[in-house]
Amino acid sequence: MVKKIKISINGIFVEVEDGTTILDAARKAGVIIPTLCFHKDLCIAGNCRVCVVEVAGQKRLAAACATPCEEEMEIFTNSLNVLHSRKQIIELLLSEHNADCTSCFKNGNCELQKLASDYKILKQDFIRLVPFKNYTIDKYSPSIIKDDSKCIRCQRCVRTCAELQGVNALTVAYKGDLMKITTFFEKPMNDVVCSTCGQCINHCPTGALVERNYIEKVWDAISDKTKHVVVQTAPAVRVGLGEELGLGQGVRVTGKMVAALKRLGFDAVMDTDFTADLTIMEEGTELLMRLKAVLVDHDPAVKLPMATSCSPGWIKYIEHLFPDYLDHLSTCKSPQQMFGALAKTYYAKARNLDPETIVSVSIMPCTAKKFEAARPEMHDSGYRDVDYVLTTRELAIMIKQAGIDFMKLDDMHFDRLMGESTGAAVIFGATGGVMEAALRTVYELVTGRDVPFENLNITPVRGMDGVKEASIKIENPLKEWAFLDGVELKCAVAHGLVNAKKVMDSIISGQANYHFIEFMACPGGCLGGGGQPIPTSPEIRLKRAKAIYAEDEGMPLRKSHQNPEIIKIYKDFLGKPLSEKSHHLLHTQYTARKRY
């Protein structure tokens, strides 16, 4: 049992477990201590010194985030010493920060701005350091813009990139006044191992790291009468968008979101969930084909385990770090890109539109999707399949710009043809969701029966453990799949690239013998994506996940192959999964990239 200790904070007595930091103890006592470099997702740095507090008997102030409580500690978070020092530290940070707030993308959602506002640093007469530094803005990445003049060196991005993602595209370099956050040899983010996942953006307290935004482009398209603008929305957007628009965390806003998109003037509002269901059909079939090729035909060219390919951050990561293992990736495009390819073919044909006039926009919880849409191979429709990718945050900005009172909107439905979806598609937004959706369909395809889990909820692949494992034994399959009788289908789910690396390492070392693995670049899956509302934390992600699973439970259809529009597209257009047309439009190949 952990020892309990008694301390007092501003005269309030609290009992905490030994080892609790002053910051956590204060929160327990209902005392808020401001922080900047602290983030619940990350290790303690103790760098910014904003959280300093006074401890009776100690000459110096202690960083609340980094100092463990000791028995009978008397802590003061608001003494004059603390207030003066804290104000001066904020002022120092402002002096090295390009505080041109009105022209900043993060204006209104900046932790430094909030501190400056809370502490009313009205007389800022320290010398402004920014003009003396030779800052450049790195805007070469299609996903991320890095502006060092706004960086306050809290290192949250560096810790994110290393601890959550294991990518280490960002690092701290130099020392003293020259110390800065940068990449290998200060190359543009686009030229290094960056996965474009955008977690650095989600964890940046200021506007030093933001997404490259395409809001103006989309407004232009919408107002261009010669263009037919279609929009698709990813599953995780509907459980995040509300946070940006004044609703609480984990509130589902699917119907309002559709209504808002229609009010914004999109010509067709459809759903990435539709192509998520399609992905399951294609990917599920691909898995079965691979199983057959390996187990029956012993084809050495076909690789297992098969890895999912929905997460473009994960794709770029594996291309950089494990270029020899690209054969393991499912050839399926992500739902976004499947949608894009179909919008300018299937949809265009059905609606009798010239694909040339179609502008395809997607709303994604993700910044890597911006990179993915820009990949040169994503032109299978004969055009760029997805023209603009907006993050959840960018959509919220458009909604505010348009003066839409989001709360007052009545729910609306997605447009037909590519707007129908099942619960299986919705859960793509949570870690384990693709796996669960695939298993629901694959198991039924093979056995003719429902997956053997209560109410179709495959709970072992749910939850926030970094790596999850599940296995399903296939018994009494349909004749066609007789070779799978008795096979124990071994699956794994990894989210956060640092966990993806663990799984990849176990595959390479031969320790693991999975058949099928779901990889998601971001912690929690897409609901914790780099394009989702800021802030993020384990608690927030849990709430969003709960909303996702509630959405699934509320759907009348919960298996991808039941989606009537899916049945229709195969009947009218694609033929069958893995058909020639599918291969052309819905599948892709990968590019080996360099780790160094």
Place this chain on the structure above:
Amino acid sequence: MTTSYQLKRADFIFKYENDWEKILSKCISRTPQELINELISSELKGRGGAGFPTGLKWKLAAEVVDATKYVICNADEGEPGTFKDREILSMVPYKVLTGMAVCGYVIGAKEGYIYLRGEYFFLQPELNKAIREFEYYCKGINLDFTIRIFMGSGAYICGEETALFESMEGKRGEPRNKPPFPSSYGYMGKPTVINNVETLAHTYTIFKYGAKRFYDLGVQYSRGSKLFSVSGDTPKPGIYELELGMSLADFVDEFGDGDTKAVQVGGASGFLVPRKRFDETAIGFQGKLTGISLPTGGSMMLFNSSRSMFNVLDNYLEFFREESCGQCTPCRVGCQQLLMGIKAVKRGEKNAKYLDKLLRLTETMKLTAKCGLGQSVANSFSSIVENFREEMIY
């Protein structure tokens, strides 16, 4: 009891003694507890500048149960105006090596490292020779202890003990949060004793001559002798072993050029004492002697009346602006603001009152910086600006 604050020379450190084998053998025939008690009763305090009681440091590390522990000799002598450690390592390396091995025996460490600053690269061949001979002897007396040199690469901050560990672990030399302290979580996360070169050399004196001999030198709270690196406007720059507790006036009598305007005690991170305070200032550790008492790593820089205190401060601040590790706000931004601030005042771009804002900033830096360096960089600023304000302004 010694109460006088006169300058008294001592001669222990550099005294040539070729009996280290005997001292080492004698030490390891005693119990670790005896050796710790000996050190504690000598009241030896760390000679790097911070002045932590050495015996207590060893005791704390000895009490932690762990199969792997380390002894590290901090030879990252980077404080401007300090050069004694190099002399110790080149003149009497065996005293340091013996101190390390005894420490290893006391705390239960089998590995020792000397973290040698990159600037002292040239010491390596001779020092390695000494280490090999020393290790050979250890083997002979069945003392399982090895010593390796770890080279620094030009970073002042690595003299801070936790930054030094980070550096040895192949990382940027950025100080860690404390607690945990090195005695429980040091190099590679293992219990570690890290001592300054001179401190280890003093342990040799103590183990050879006994704690009393050492204790009898110096004054209350500041026992023993200490090496002083004397530089600047002095006719006799060099290294001197003096008893602690002398008054600065005596020191200036001995080493000044007759026109001493101020003395910087403790290097760039130390304090500047103006002439009018020489009498009331003593050199030692905590505890009031006469007026103020200044701890020091032994750097004594003298300035005569031809020197501009603005230039002196400007030089120090430029040093810190470059040598701050840059991780914590008060030190990284504070150093830049102090340096640019005094220049702006000098140029008339800021008015003289701005110096008060900067003085307030030094208070914040002292209170909030993450490590000892960040907390002390502002010392020179406040002591110079407070005493020579007019020189800052025009």
Place this chain on the structure above:
Amino acid sequence: MNPVTDLIKSLADQHGRSRHNLLPILQGVVEQEKYLSEYSMIEIARELDLPASEVYGTATFYSFLEYKKMGRYIIRICKTITCSMKGKNQVLLAIQDMLKIGVGETTPDGTFSLLQTNCLGFCHKAPAMLVNNEVFTDLTPEKVREILRMYMNKKKEGGSYDN
């Protein structure tokens, strides 16, 4: 194979391939090459299975681990207080005048690079400088010119004993 690759492999064999062996390996490359090129850092990262950015971030922390191409002899003149007081600037001017380069520059023939550095620990013999790892103290313009001439001759002789 690139000779640097061989050097890095042998350094890694000698020191080990863990993170805590990084500094000695970086130092070994700098001793030989005088600086860490992009190529060297990538090879070190590969050899130690570290992210390249970590190698870069670590190397740039340390003043003696240069990451720009340097001359065969790197002159580091101490600019800290006592050396400054004792005529460092005159010495620096003498060097600049003789080599026709400024601080941070390398002679066109790649023989000398001129840098300023923080306290070398020779305040009692100021001003002081390092040429590679060799220390010179009590410098005067005359003395420093003589020292540079010595290195120039060493270069002409194709001196093998670089320090």
